[in-house]
Amino acid sequence: MKIICVGRNYTEHIEELKNEKPDDPVIFQKPDTSILLKKQPFFIPDFSNDVHYEVEVLVKIKKIGKHIQQKFAHKYYDEIGLGIDFTARDLQQKLKDKGLPWEKAKAFDGAAVIGNKWLDKNQLGNVDKLNFSLLKNDVVVQQGNTSHMLWKIDELIAYISTYFTLKIGDIIFTGTPAGVGPVTPEDRLTGFLEDTKMFSIKVK
Numbered sequence: 001m002k003i004i005c006v007g008r009n010y011t012e013h014i015e016e017l018k019n020e021k022p023d024d025p026v027i028f029q030k031p032d033t034s035i036l037l038k039k040q041p042f043f044i045p046d047f048s049n050d051v052h053y054e055v056e057v058l059v060k061i062k063k064i065g066k067h068i069q070q071k072f073a074h075k076y077y078d079e080i081g082l083g084i085d086f087t088a089r090d091l092q093q094k095l096k097d098k099g100l101p102w103e104k105a106k107a108f109d110g111a112a113v114i115g116n117k118w119l120d121k122n123q124l125g126n127v128d129k130l131n132f133s134l135l136k137n138d139v140v141v142q143q144g145n146t147s148h149m150l151w152k153i154d155e156l157i158a159y160i161s162t163y164f165t166l167k168i169g170d171i172i173f174t175g176t177p178a179g180v181g182p183v184t185p186e187d188r189l190t191g192f193l194e195d196t197k198m199f200s201i202k203v204k
């Protein structure tokens with residue numbers, strides 16, 4: 001399986017990082033080795049002094065597809081999840097300044113948290129109006145609603161599938177809203193999609 005991530009998909013997050021608003025979705029990937037293993041804490045890697053959490057809504061692909069039209073994109077997923085796109089912000093900034101790829105800052109071991117719960121889109125209602133949030137040590141640090149995405153889920157599936165064949169089990173990270181920030185050892189990060197607790201992880 002592969003993990004396809006979308007950068008700069010929420011205006012307020014683009015502004016907080018002083019990035020330019022893109023003309024097209026910003027896409028990158030994480031390898032399967034970046035998935036944080038179940039029930040394991042997240043260990044801050046020693047090559048970074050500024051690892052940030054980014055809470056994101058996830059979409060699990062259920063059918064193989066390429067050049068998927070937006071109007072048919074809904075047929076390619078049922079399950080919606082929640083995760084964290086951990087980012088070594090200091091390293092990412094260095095790479096961005098040099099115009100180099102972000103992989104080392106985004107695709108390292110443990111950098112992809114995939115919540116263990118998946119919710120059926122048909123029970124959630126409109127996938128373009130979902131509330132989600134991240135708590136750090138019981139304080140809300142990020143709150144988002146998928147209605148604020150620059151590119152909605154079906155648009156992303158259409159766009160991504162013009163470049164990469166989507167396969168069963170692939171997961172799309174749809175971008176983070178404002179409020180990203182650093183983690184320190186002993187933090188606990190808990191994610192909610194609507195009223196459901198989707199993950200709770202410890203930082204070490």
Ligand code: ZN
Pocket residue numbers: 005006007054056085173175176
């Ligand atoms: Zn992200």
